[in-house]
């Protein structure tokens with residue numbers, strides 16, 4: 001079976017992206033399994049530190065291995081925005097395919113130093129490492145007011161090159177205007193900055209965080225400029241909440257979880273299939 005590195009290389013060569021979909025419940029996971037099985041395309045399943053702790057790193061890793069056997073297609077698991085080095089190491093040891101070390105709150109040199117420490121540990125086990133430069137702000141939820149970004153929050157192309165050369169990280173999360181969560185106004189992407197980062201960090205897999213609520217046109221433009229991985233969380237969380245609320249409202253006496261939760265699985269499958277088509281992810285050969 002293909003590994004994540006091969007797939008990201010193929011994505012860069014053929015101008016498409018792989019979606020990372022964050023989850024913290026089994027019915028969300030089943031929705032993703034359904035989409036992958038229907039379209040036969042790879043995806044990355046993301047767990048933030050909170051999501052990973054809730055699910056259990058061992059449990060989610062075991063489930064992914066079972067899914068690979070059952071559906072005969074690779075599934076990839078990424079620890080999203082890992083800050084706790086012990087948790088990152090645990091994810092590596094339990095079989096995560098990738099870990100994202102988020103050192104963005106540290107000054108440049110310290111961020112690079114910690115990123116290298118993670119690389120030293122993870123690469124021995126062929127786990128891909130995503131570093132982060134710039135501040136990708138906001139929480140994965142619904143917000144009234146847009147997060148205000150300053151020039152200091154955004155990734156400087158020259159610093160990105162320096163960071164990439166210094167650390168030799170595999171993937172790089174960059175701040176180019178998107179923030180986590182969904183807002184009344186559209187999220188804008190600084191395409192010129194993205195293009196410059198892409199040119200200067202040629203061999204790195206560039207990651208767009210804050211993928212929820214971005215228009216198809218902007219997603220396609222970002223992919224054309226070098227984005228190969230797009231993270232989606234808020235849209236998945238919203239489906240879970242909206243479907244559950246509706247079901248509980250309409251079935252006040254129902255107590256069977258598998259009846260109350262079935263619609264969530266179907267709605268998430270539909271959303272993930274929609275994103276896979278939008279990202280033009282190629283099917284696994």
Ligand code: 13P
Nearest residue numbers: 140181209210212233234
């Ligand atoms: P959204 O919540 O905007 O989809 O962002 C998710 C994300 O970037 C996770 O790392």
